[in-house]
Amino acid sequence: MKPRLRYFTALFVNVALPWLAYRLAFPHWGHAGALSASALPLIAWMTWDLLRYRHFDALSAIVLVGILLSLAAVTLGGNKLEAAVEEPMVSGMIGASFLVSLAFHRPLVFYLARSTMSREDHRSAESFEKHWRERPVLAAYIRLMTLVWGLGMTGENILRSAIVWQWPGDPRSTLVSEILRYGVYAALTAWTFWCRRRIRQDALRYPADNPLASS
Secondary structure: OOHHHHHHHHHHHHHHHHHHHHHHHHHHHHHHHHHHHHHHHHHHHHHHHHHHHOOOOHHHHHHHHHHHHHHHHHHHOOOHHHHHHHHHHHHHHHHHHHHHHOOOOOOHHHHHHHHHHHHHOHHHHHHHHHHHHHOHHHHHHHHHHHHHHHHHHHHHHHHHHHHHHHOOOOHHHHHHHHHHHHHHHHHHHHHHHHHHHHHHHHHOOOOOOOOOOOO
16 A cells, blocks of 8 residues: 555555544533444444454554553443543553553554564564664654654643543533544554655665555
């Protein structure tokens, strides 16, 4: 798949479709029902991807886990205000896990990138492992992407908590919170593809095969 097409596919599946499902379901089923509806496109995409390519889409999984954690907080929480505040904070654990993974030899984005490579060819994943060890710029960008995703998702959830705390019980605060959620996902996805372009440019300095050049 060409880079531009892959970018728009990722943006459409992981941001546009869940947001559209949420907006269509919210007037009829409320916040919890809309969150459930927003998870359906991701589940369908991941199932199709797994059956068709024997590939686990790690990016979609991260978005899905965030939605499911939010749904659990809303469903199992106490009063409405507590549930509204707890929802983004609970899903913010994903952002925190990105930051924590920086302490390890291989941060979370390493596994996301390797998952993307394995979709085309298992040999691409093996080549990515090799380049991770031999190309310092690639490793630096992977760690930078992990940092930005961690800070972005953690900051997003702090802001969403502040919004629902500042305007408790206002349906508009829920809508603004969800706009912020998917807006951050879209920005992070766009920034990630920009980083991938920079990685491909750096790979031109090496004569060996480049696992990201055709992705």
